[in-house]
Amino acid sequence: MTAKLHVFVSSVQKELEDERLIVQNLINTDTFLSAHCVPVLYEFEPASPDKALEGCLKALDTCQIYLLIVAVQYGRLVGDLSITHAEYRRAKKKKFPILAFIKGDRSLKREPGTDALLKELDADGPKYKRFGNVIELQKEVRAALVKLLKDRHGIVPSSDENEIAQQTIEATSTFESQPLTRIRWTDLDHSVVRSLVAAAENRNAADLTDADLLSGASLRGLIWQDSSSGEHYATAAGIVLLAKDPSAVFPQCRILADAYRGAEADGDPRDHEDIRGPMPLAVDRALAFIDEPGSEPGSRGQT
Numbered sequence: 001m002t003a004k005l006h007v008f009v010s011s012v013q014k015e016l017e018d019e020r021l022i023v024q025n026l027i028n029t030d031t032f033l034s035a036h037c038v039p040v041l042y043e044f045e046p047a048s049p050d051k052a053l054e055g056c057l058k059a060l061d062t063c064q065i066y067l068l069i070v071a072v073q074y075g076r077l078v079g080d081l082s083i084t085h086a087e088y089r090r091a092k093k094k095k096f097p098i099l100a101f102i103k104g105d106r107s108l109k110r111e112p113g114t115d116a117l118l119k120e121l122d123a124d125g126p127k128y129k130r131f132g133n134v135i136e137l138q139k140e141v142r143a144a145l146v147k148l149l150k151d152r153h154g155i156v157p158s159s160d161e162n163e164i165a166q167q168t169i170e171a172t173s174t175f176e177s178q179p180l181t182r183i184r185w186t187d188l189d190h191s192v193v194r195s196l197v198a199a200a201e202n203r204n205a206a207d208l209t210d211a212d213l214l215s216g217a218s219l220r221g222l223i224w225q226d227s228s229s230g231e232h233y234a235t236a237a238g239i240v241l242l243a244k245d246p247s248a249v250f251p252q253c254r255i256l257a258d259a260y261r262g263a264e265a266d267g268d269p270r271d272h273e274d275i276r277g278p279m280p281l282a283v284d285r286a287l288a289f290i291d292e293p294g295s296e297p298g299s300r301g302q303t
Contacts, residue, residue: 004227007145008040008060008096010087011069019069019103021178022134023141028179029224029235030142030165031215032157036149037065038227053078057090065148066091067141068121068128071103074113085117092124097152099144100128101137138169168221176237179224182249185214185232188242192278193217196241217242245276255282257289 009023020041027039040063042056050058060066068088075082081089091098100121110118121128129144131137142165149155157165190213197216198205208216214232217223222238225231239253240246246253259271271292275285 004036004038005065005149006038006040006063007065007067008063008087008091009067009069010060010084010091012071012073012075012082012084013043015071015073015075016069016103018134019071019137022138023067023069025179025235026138026141026169027145029218029221030161030168031218032161032165033142033145034218034225034227036153036155037145052076053083053086056083056087060087060090061094064096065145066096066098068098068100069103069137070100070114070118070121072108072110072114074111074117077113082113082117085113085120088117088121097148098124098126099141099148100126101140102128102130103137104132105130135169139166142169164220176221176235178236179233180236180239180249181226181233183234183239183243185217185223185234187244188234188238189244189278189281192242192280195280241279243278246278247276253279255286257286259289259292 007027009020011020013020020043024039024041024044027033027037040059042059045055045059066088068084068091070084075084078086088098102118129140131140146157190210193213193216194205194208197203197208197213200220201216214223217238218225218232222235222241223232224235226233234242236250239249243249253276255275257273257275258265258269260266260268261270271289273285273289275282275289277285
């Protein structure tokens with residue numbers, strides 16, 4: 001397989017906004033999935049004169065995999081069907097592989113149209129998985145896509161890719177894994193990248209090549225690759241950990257340190273420092289500020 005497979009993410013947009021974003025982030029930042037798949041979410045498609053349903057179906061027609069997420073709401077009606085239901089019918093007609101994920105158990109009260117969609121899904125026979133939160137959703141989506149790539153294309157992830165993917169899913173949130181385009185890979189602090197990758201992989205930092213650094217950061221969800229340009233960018237977590245000045249993107253990512261003459265803040269600090277930089281370096285500098293000679297116990301603090 002040379003061309004990447006386009007995965008159309010179908011759901012009620014407003015109700016499942018977080019779930020849609022987490023699936024997009026997973027596919028974009030997981031090293032194995034991002035090498036073989038591209039997520040397609042209609043809200044991120046270019047502006048178009050097409051009506052909503054027409055535009056959704058056109059975007060769907062360019063894809064090869066249909067990924068359905070269902071919760072409670074049925075969504076906006078166009079004729080007798082919701083847009084999501086119409087997308088499902090189109091995917092069936094085009095004989096796309098259908099990966100379906102249902103939020104909540106069978107006891108959950110859903111809208112009548114949603115119940116009808118689920119009955120149709122049951123009758124059609126594709127196996128679906130249930131989930132309760134975005135962590136479970138990421139695990140199920142990754143497992144389904146990995147199985148599909150193996151069964152239909154003979155492609156499998158390495159054991160390292162699987163292990164790091166599991167750790168990343170458990171540790172990250174929708175915020176941390178956002179695939180932002182604010183800071184390029186080339187603009188990050190590569191000395192910090194080298195230290196983190198060496199520690200994580202128990203390797204000698206001096207032995208790591210530039211390719212090792214890029215791969216190590218990508219595997220851990222700190223970097224993602226824009227499929228259209230080929231450019232690598234930092235995720236939100238990557239910006240906080242690796243950017244030379246994370247506060248340029250997230251103003252709260254800085255440490256304001258004050259040193260006072262006594263144990264109480266008196267409004268007139270003897271020393272002050274505005275600490276900015278990659279998180280590991282900023283934390284080290286904050287600790288050094290506290291330990292500087294001449295400071296009294298309890299006289300230094302940070303915000």
